Amino acid sequence: MAPRGDRNKGVELEETLRRLGNYEGVIGSIVINMEGIPVKSTLDNASTVQYTALLSSLMIQAKTMIKNLDTSDNLTFFRIRSEKNEILVAPDQDYILIVIQTSKEAPTAAET
């Protein structure tokens, strides 16, 4: 595969976030880069910073947990469901995607 330029990645990111935002029930989405800095967010600044801080460190714990159980394994995704909403964290090679959506019975962005 030919290496994608940074600009293409940026465009792809915008496109993905836009698609995600269109799903019913999505409250917000945040993209964090490898340095732990939120590069894109549909939430206000304060919420973005809070979610980024809390979930980045939780993600590291999840990664460690998986490695401790099996050193050859790797975290691919995690989903936190609470009474009021659901937080999805998807780590990737270059980014971490966080999506916050309402918990409901109907199929949501994550399931479709």
Place this chain on the structure above:
Amino acid sequence: MTYEGVKNYRAELEETLKRLSEHDGVQGLVVIDKEGRVSQTTFDQQYTKKILSNISGFTSQTRNVVRDLDPMNDLSFVRVRSNKTEILIAPEEDYILVVIQQPSQD
């Protein structure tokens, strides 16, 4: 609860856990009690220890994150997926149920 009641309860619990652990794709399960000790497990001792030491802490941390974001909110379920497994964590009032299964197909 009467003595009979307790026996029935335990039997029903074991039956449910057994059914769960025999479900397609399920590698095993662990029940962690309120004190953080293992009350039921279908894994060997070594793996169970690993699960206890890793998952209890992670579950508490996750719960803290939920409460930090909204003190009126509470954790109801966690699903952690990796290349090889999927860990389902159901934190209840008196115990934490952990089920480890094959990653579900998308």
